[in-house]
Amino acid sequence: MEAAKRRGLLHDDTEYERCMAEAVLFQMPQQLRILFCVILLYCNPTKPINLWNSFKGHMAEDFMQYANAEVAEAMTFYAIEEKLEEQGRRCSDFGIPSPTSAPYTFES
Template sequence: MVDLCLSEAITVQMPAALRHLFATVLIFCQPKDPASLWDKYYPSLSEDYSREYTCDTYIIRVLTVRKVEQHLEEMGKSLRSFGLGHLSEPQDSVRQRTRDITDTLNAPIPEDCMLCRTSLNSDQQHVFDVIMEHVTANKPGAFFVDGPGGTGKTYLYNALYA
C-alpha cells in the first residue's frame, strides 16, 4: 500500500512534495522497512538536487536528508525514530546551530514583510535605522523594543526580517 502510494506519487509530484510525502508516510503509515523505501525512492526524492549539483553526490544526499528530516521535525519525529539515523550526519551543537541559522536564512520572506520597510512611521524608522546600522557595521548590540499592543512592534520586526 505504502509502496503503491509512493510509486504513483513519483509520476506526478515534484521532489519537494515527494520529500514531504515520504516524511508523512513514515509517520502515519509506519512502513515495515523504511530503509528499503528510502533506497528505492531516493533518486526521486533527490532529483531536483541532482540537477543542481550534478557532480556532488555528497551535497545531494545531505540536502535531501536534511529536507526530509526537517519535515519530520515539524511533526515531532526524526529519522532516528524510524531506524534511519544513519542517513544523518553526526551533529554537534555548533553544527546544529549553524543548520538552524541556515534553515532560517533560507526561509521564504512573505511579500507583505518585504513591503513593510517602505511604510514605517517615524519611530519605527528610527529604531529600524539604529538596528540596521549595527547589522551593516557588524557591531554587536542587543535591542529591546517595547510598547503597548497595536503600536507596530510586529510590523517593525517584519521590516527587519525582510
C-alpha cells in the first residue's frame, strides 16, 4: 500500500492538508472557510473530517473574538454549511457532524 501511495496510485488528502496549511499563513478565516468548501465540493477528499478537525480552529479565529471556542466552532460549522447549501450540499454529505451547541447569530 505504501508503495502504491509513493507512486501516486492511491489518493490521499496530503495535498489538501498542505493547501490549507499554506493558506493558514496568509488568509483570513473567512477565506479559509471558502477554501475548505472548495476542497469539499471539487476535490473529493478521502477523509474530510480529518481536514475539518485539523483546521476548524483556524477557520474559527474571527468568531473566537466574541464567542467561546465551542460556540465559535458551531458558528464556523454553520458558515460552512451555508456555503455548501448554495451548491446543494451539506456538511453531513461529507461526514462532518453537526455541532452540539448552536450559535446565536453571525454575519457570514
